Amino acid sequence: MCKCNCSDSNIxxxxxxxxxxxxxxxxxxxxxxxxxxxxxxxxxxxxxIYEVASATGNTPAKVMGVATFYTxxxxxxxxxxxxxxxxxxxxxxxxxxxxAQTINEELGISDGETTDDGLFTLSCVACxxxxxxxxxxxxxxxxxxxxxxxxxxxxxxxxxxxx
Amino acid sequence: MKIIxxxxxxxxxxxxxxIKAVLEQSVEGKYPIGITGCIGMCWLEPIVDVYDDNNNLxxxxxxxxxxxxxxxxxxxxxxFAKACEYEISDEDKLFLEKQTRIALRNCGIINPENIDEYVxxxxxxxxxxxxxxxxxxxxxxxxxxxxxxxxxGAGFPTWFKWNAAKQSKGEEKYLICNxxxxxxxxxxxxxxIESDPHSLIEGMLIGAYAIGAKEAVVYVRAEYPLAIIRxxxxxxxxxxxxxxxxxILGSGFTCDFRIKxxxxxxxxxxxxxxxxxxxxxxxxPRLKPPFPAQEGYWHKPSNIxxxxxxxxxxxxxxxxxxxxxxxxxxxxxxxxxxxxxGKVKRGGLVEIPMGKTLREVIFDIGGGIKxxxxxxxxxxxxxxxxxxxxxxxDTVIDYKKLSAxxxxxxxxxxxxxxxSTCMVGMAKFFLDFTAKESCGKCVHCRIGTKRMQEILxxxxxxxxxxxxxxLLEELCEAIKDGALCGLGQTAPNPVLTTIxxxxxxxxxxINNKKCPAKECTQLLTYEIDKDKCIGCTMCxxxxxxxxxxxxxxxxxxxxxxxxxxxxxCIANCKFGAISKN
Ligand SMILES: Cc1cc2nc3c(=O)[nH]c(=O)nc-3n(C[C@H](O)[C@H](O)[C@H](O)COP(=O)(O)O)c2cc1C
Ligand code: FES
Numbered sequence: 041m042c043k044c045n046c047s048d049s050n051i052x053x054x055x056x057x058x059x060x061x062x063x064x065x066x067x068x069x070x071x072x073x074x075x076x077x078x079x080x081x082x083x084x085x086x087x088x089i090y091e092v093a094s095a096t097g098n099t100p101a102k103v104m105g106v107a108t109f110y111t112x113x114x115x116x117x118x119x120x121x122x123x124x125x126x127x128x129x130x131x132x133x134x135x136x137x138x139x140a141q142t143i144n145e146e147l148g149i150s151d152g153e154t155t156d157d158g159l160f161t162l163s164c165v166a167c168x169x170x171x172x173x174x175x176x177x178x179x180x181x182x183x184x185x186x187x188x189x190x191x192x193x194x195x196x197x198x199x200x201x202x203x
Numbered sequence: 204m205k206i207i208x209x210x211x212x213x214x215x216x217x218x219x220x221x222i223k224a225v226l227e228q229s230v231e232g233k234y235p236i237g238i239t240g241c242i243g244m245c246w247l248e249p250i251v252d253v254y255d256d257n258n259n260l261x262x263x264x265x266x267x268x269x270x271x272x273x274x275x276x277x278x279x280x281x282x283f284a285k286a287c288e289y290e291i292s293d294e295d296k297l298f299l300e301k302q303t304r305i306a307l308r309n310c311g312i313i314n315p316e317n318i319d320e321y322v323x324x325x326x327x328x329x330x331x332x333x334x335x336x337x338x339x340x341x342x343x344x345x346x347x348x349x350x351x352x353x354x355x356g357a358g359f360p361t362w363f364k365w366n367a368a369k370q371s372k373g374e375e376k377y378l379i380c381n382x383x384x385x386x387x388x389x390x391x392x393x394x395x396i397e398s399d400p401h402s403l404i405e406g407m408l409i410g411a412y413a414i415g416a417k418e419a420v421v422y423v424r425a426e427y428p429l430a431i432i433r434x435x436x437x438x439x440x441x442x443x444x445x446x447x448x449x450x451i452l453g454s455g456f457t458c459d460f461r462i463k464x465x466x467x468x469x470x471x472x473x474x475x476x477x478x479x480x481x482x483x484x485x486x487x488p489r490l491k492p493p494f495p496a497q498e499g500y501w502h503k504p505s506n507i508x509x510x511x512x513x514x515x516x517x518x519x520x521x522x523x524x525x526x527x528x529x530x531x532x533x534x535x536x537x538x539x540x541x542x543x544x545g546k547v548k549r550g551g552l553v554e555i556p557m558g559k560t561l562r563e564v565i566f567d568i569g570g571g572i573k574x575x576x577x578x579x580x581x582x583x584x585x586x587x588x589x590x591x592x593x594x595x596x597d598t599v600i601d602y603k604k605l606s607a608x609x610x611x612x613x614x615x616x617x618x619x620x621x622x623s624t625c626m627v628g629m630a631k632f633f634l635d636f637t638a639k640e641s642c643g644k645c646v647h648c649r650i651g652t653k654r655m656q657e658i659l660x661x662x663x664x665x666x667x668x669x670x671x672x673x674l675l676e677e678l679c680e681a682i683k684d685g686a687l688c689g690l691g692q693t694a695p696n697p698v699l700t701t702i703x704x705x706x707x708x709x710x711x712x713i714n715n716k717k718c719p720a721k722e723c724t725q726l727l728t729y730e731i732d733k734d735k736c737i738g739c740t741m742c743x744x745x746x747x748x749x750x751x752x753x754x755x756x757x758x759x760x761x762x763x764x765x766x767x768x769x770x771x772c773i774a775n776c777k778f779g780a781i782s783k784n
Binding site: 067068069070071072074075105106109110111112113124126127128129130131132133134138141145165166167168169170171172173174176181183184185186189 | 212213215216217245246248384385386387388389390393424425426427428463464465466467468469480481482483484485486501542543544545546550551582585616618619620624632633636642747769770774
């Protein structure tokens with residue numbers, strides 16, 4: 041276990057058990073395990089990295105090495121609403137920069153940051169596959185297309201009022 | 204009477220889910236509301252198709268909740284004249300009429316969540332034919348006759364890879380589908396999986412039979428949740444129907460399917476990196492040879508093809524290789540799907556025979572440029588491709604001819620740009636991407652892309668130096684030669700093509716500190732036209748850094764030293780008094 045006091049004592053490692061039971065002996069499953077872990081905790085806490093390492097017979101460094109390679113994995117908790125803003129080619133040509141700027145003005149967050157109230161996290165991604173509706177963003181599982189600064193402000197206001 | 208709502212990702216993003224609910228409510232349960240995948244006319248979403256009692260199709264586009272209610276009324280009264288104003292225009296109909304659909308043959312027509320609909324249009328008959336009457340070599344020869352080449356980018360002959368994998372020694376072999384679709388701006392593979400997953404499964408089963416694989420894996424991009432759900436569902440249905448699993452259709456052929464969700468890394472589209480990722484490691488490419496056909500997944504013989512490649516296979520087996528090779532050019536056979544996006548009027552999926560020109564795709568089918576602006580370039584092949592200028596619009600779509608321009612066919616992303624897109628900015632955009640996505644394994648790619656990114660950044664910021672263009676060219680050549688995998692080897696293409704065709708834009712940035720497309724913010728100054736400004740103070744109120752001053756009802760002015768060029772003032776001026784230069 042980590043000794044630098046970075047640990048978050050609220051992590052319930054029991055939740056991970058079914059995942060490890062299912063996959064830890066199936067070779068090549070490390071990414072799948074991490075994806076499932078992130079589903080459970082919303083991110084990959086340090087304890088989880090250690091737990092996965094010991095269950096799969098890897099070093100924590102190897103697990104961390106895999107996790108940090110892929111953009112999907114996060115190491116900090118995310119807000120209630122995860123905004124995935126597309127920065128793909130089509131969205132770039134159709135003004136995704138302006139959308140990023142609007143989100144920044146409205147919420148004060150840039151790529152990878154979370155608002156202080158823990159409501160919103162912004163994550164810039166490459167192509168959500170809805171390029172003909174560019175610029176596009178996805179919030180949790182919902183996709184919003186043909187964005188304009190005005191539309192983004194309305195969507196954010198609506199989500200804020202919901203919480 | 205049949206009512207169908209298009210439910211691909213783009214349709215849903217445009218509100219098709221809600222439209223379906225409104226229709227369901229409005230027809231009061233008298234008719235079921237069916238679904239289909241992506242019709243490919245994404246700019247018209249949400250789309251509702253109604254087949255009346257005479258089986259005539261009424262296609263309604265850009266359907267709002269009110270229009271949905273009007274459609275329901277037309278349906279309930281069987282009086283389609285009532286809603287005819289919402290039907291698709293003849294001009295927009297041309298978008299589909301000018302296409303030849305093979306890979307997309309069922310997209311937007313059948314229900315992707317129901318295997319019976321796939322079977323009813325001839326689905327799985329090619330598999331039956333293969334298993335009942337063809338040897339492995341027969342299949343490979345049919346694919347050879349078709350001239351099918353890999354649709355994932357490199358355009359390598361499919362039969363050759365299948366044959367190599369078949370001939371590799373060993374009992375344990377794997378068939379892998381590359382559904383990573385990394386080119387940002389491309390979405391054909393997503394559309395095929397969401398709209399017609401069984402055609403992928405059937406193509407893969409035939410491929411697995413041909414090479415002798417007992418296990419098939421689909422590696423799907425994590426950003427495509429709906430595709431994963433529909434594919435999972437389709438695999439289960441195929442298993443229950445006896446098309447997947449042990450002793451398929453009593454033939455003795457066994458093949459199981461698995462989906463592996465990617466975790467977000469562009470380099471994992473490269474086949475050896477994809478294999479590393481499948482094995483649960485960092486997705487770093489391996490040195491070739493050995494090729495995957497010799498040593499792939501778990502170091503066993505493996506064959507990897509793209510989604511669109513597989514989607515053509517069942518059609519080829521059913522219709523014969525020659526029917527496929529009759530289409531296209533000497534060098535490139537069959538059809539190709541393009542994801543047409545950017546500043547084009549009609550953006551969506553276009554499948555056409557090879558041999559058409561870029562102009563036909565962008566202007567005849569795509570309808571030309573939005574707001575009738577000037578066409579500037581079309582980007583093909585994403586981060587590995589390049590920008591093709593107007594003077595080459597009559598280039599024929601063919602692997603060799605496109606490569607001769609410096610761009611590539613790529614996987615089919617076609618992003619159209621007008622005069623407002625800065626070409627240096629575009630090159631920087633792609634280098635930002637490749638520098639970030641470089642896996643770091645080889646020095647040329649890791650450091651080379653970084654250096655290029657730095658030079659491009661300084662050019663767009665107005666700090667470009669004499670000799671920067673030449674330095675970029677030198678770096679490009681070195682990276683092309685020295686990089687380990689396709690990512691690095693092709694990363695210079697966006698830079699080389701923009702230098703080749705738009706050198707004047709580079710020079711304007713470096714020598715005159717000007718951005719001709721007026722896109723590079725650092726090189727712009729904002730000005731207020733004293734004659735047009737009426738002094739409404741709106742701009743001053745909106746300016747986040749208080750750079751605008753002036754009395755009420757008198758002309759305002761901008762302090763350029765303070766201005767951060769955010770564009771808020773232009774967006775909020777009702778009188779068009781502010782310009783950037
Ligand atoms: C950096 C890089 C990214 C790639 N991304 C993809 C991709 O997203 N999808 C794909 O099918 N092929 C991709 N490829 C090509 C694959 O390496 C491989 O050639 C292809 O999947 C083979 O299938 P095909 O013969 O059917 O085209 C990529 C190649 C490189 C070098
Ligand atoms: S480029 Fe943004 S969705 Fe594809």
